[in-house]
Amino acid sequence: MSTTRRSMSGNYAIAYAVKMADVDVIAAYPITPQTTIVEKLSEYVANGELDADYINVESEHSAMSACVGASLTGARVFTATSSQGLAFMHEVLFMASALRTPMVMANVNRALSAPLNIWNDHSDAMAERDSGWIQLWASSAQDALDLTIMAFKIGESERLPVMVNLDGFILSHTYEPIDLPNAEEVRKYIPSRPLTNRLSPKTAFSIGVVGPPEYYYEMKYQAVDAIEKSRSKIKDVYAEYEKIFGRGYRDVESYGIEDAEIALVTMGAMTGSARIVSEEMRAAGVKAGVISIRTFRPFPSEELLDLASGLKGIGIMDRATTPGGPSNPLFTDIASCLYGSSRVPLQGFVAGLGGRDITLDDFRMMFRETDRASKEGRGRSPIYVGLRE
Amino acid sequence: MKCARPKLKGWKEIPEGGTIVEPGSSIQFDVSAWRVSRPVIDQAKCTKCGLCWIYCPDSAIEFKDGKYEPNMLYCKGCGICQKACAPKAIIMFKEGKK
Ligand code: SF4
Ligand code: SF4
Numbered sequence: 001m002s003t004t005r006r007s008m009s010g011n012y013a014i015a016y017a018v019k020m021a022d023v024d025v026i027a028a029y030p031i032t033p034q035t036t037i038v039e040k041l042s043e044y045v046a047n048g049e050l051d052a053d054y055i056n057v058e059s060e061h062s063a064m065s066a067c068v069g070a071s072l073t074g075a076r077v078f079t080a081t082s083s084q085g086l087a088f089m090h091e092v093l094f095m096a097s098a099l100r101t102p103m104v105m106a107n108v109n110r111a112l113s114a115p116l117n118i119w120n121d122h123s124d125a126m127a128e129r130d131s132g133w134i135q136l137w138a139s140s141a142q143d144a145l146d147l148t149i150m151a152f153k154i155g156e157s158e159r160l161p162v163m164v165n166l167d168g169f170i171l172s173h174t175y176e177p178i179d180l181p182n183a184e185e186v187r188k189y190i191p192s193r194p195l196t197n198r199l200s201p202k203t204a205f206s207i208g209v210v211g212p213p214e215y216y217y218e219m220k221y222q223a224v225d226a227i228e229k230s231r232s233k234i235k236d237v238y239a240e241y242e243k244i245f246g247r248g249y250r251d252v253e254s255y256g257i258e259d260a261e262i263a264l265v266t267m268g269a270m271t272g273s274a275r276i277v278s279e280e281m282r283a284a285g286v287k288a289g290v291i292s293i294r295t296f297r298p299f300p301s302e303e304l305l306d307l308a309s310g311l312k313g314i315g316i317m318d319r320a321t322t323p324g325g326p327s328n329p330l331f332t333d334i335a336s337c338l339y340g341s342s343r344v345p346l347q348g349f350v351a352g353l354g355g356r357d358i359t360l361d362d363f364r365m366m367f368r369e370t371d372r373a374s375k376e377g378r379g380r381s382p383i384y385v386g387l388r389e
Numbered sequence: 390m391k392c393a394r395p396k397l398k399g400w401k402e403i404p405e406g407g408t409i410v411e412p413g414s415s416i417q418f419d420v421s422a423w424r425v426s427r428p429v430i431d432q433a434k435c436t437k438c439g440l441c442w443i444y445c446p447d448s449a450i451e452f453k454d455g456k457y458e459p460n461m462l463y464c465k466g467c468g469i470c471q472k473a474c475a476p477k478a479i480i481m482f483k484e485g486k487k
Contacts, residue, residue, distance in 0.1 A: 159406075206409040207407075211407055219400070
């Protein structure tokens, strides 16, 4: 298997992956920090490197609507957005999953207004966690490229939309050395979209019909069932990708967890810093590990239960908040998945909102607090890391 | 009039995404519960002009064996047929009353 190593930003890595996937339709609206993805793609289309229809729309709502329509015709579809753009797509996201229209969307994570903020946090994706989309999370630009390629494979086989999340600026605009897979091998891996339910004049059907009370429930359950069933496909795709391209992915990535007593759960780019500090903790005699959620939807409950069984304390980092909620999004999910099976103390943290740096010192504090929770046998209410009073 | 209620499909039987793959499937949709009054045609007064058949927005009026009759599976009881009937052969009765 031949690869080329190149220096690329996370956004360009995604655009490159989309080009290799040979998409048919791109409908997108610019928004920081996503813009350079679709800018690059429009360049590929304009100079003939990518034979795709590039639909300029007046809003993200229309972008997502155009993607649903295009997907129904059997096209391979891509779009990208961030923050307010994703929020503007909100109602159409639910249609994309329930109508079973596969597509891949890069969501370059950015804080939701107000106040207006273009920097990173996870509030945009978290607000869409109930939309029925598969959510994959990158913790490096290389992940972003690989996950985008795999997202086409997963989404098109399960007929579900897939969101690839990458942290705004931290991953989207930072240049990293990236191993580019061979374009021909990628094409072989995802040749073209398997055609089912293709809307064409010859095979006419009605889609997006009214589901009265007698039918809505059953139709909704189909979407529930579909994302449940996608679990095994996602695992297969990760395994197959490793075989062909040499880089392995797991629903839950873990570092130094085998003999760990405490672990910090992360998502996205912060995983790297957590790993560095976990090693430091180990050198200081605290058996610390890191658990990173790669597949956030469908939620990897079984894998987390497995990992939790060997731990004495878990710290959970949320880069988003649920004001007025019982806790914050990731904490709530993990607590609910462990409920009844594990009594391991959980300590919640909120950090890095609106692009605030999460420093190594912050990680040291979070590991120490998780360690304290493990010794006290219970966690305290969520700690807002670095918040000024 | 007796109506055969079609069996409701389960989630495994419904085409993926709620797609309607065959045309004319609204025939499987029983709307009779929406109705608060029902049209009754006095066949002795009916001139067979067919206006009720034309005007019914739900195509619920059927022409069978030389007679116009509403199909109560699809009639929503809007009363448009009654308004369209010049010889006043159609009377609307409240459902639940004789
Ligand atoms: S009452 Fe309305 S729906 Fe019923 S047969 Fe007359 S026109 Fe049609
Ligand atoms: S409109 Fe009245 S007269 Fe004409 S066909 Fe219908 S019931 Fe008979």
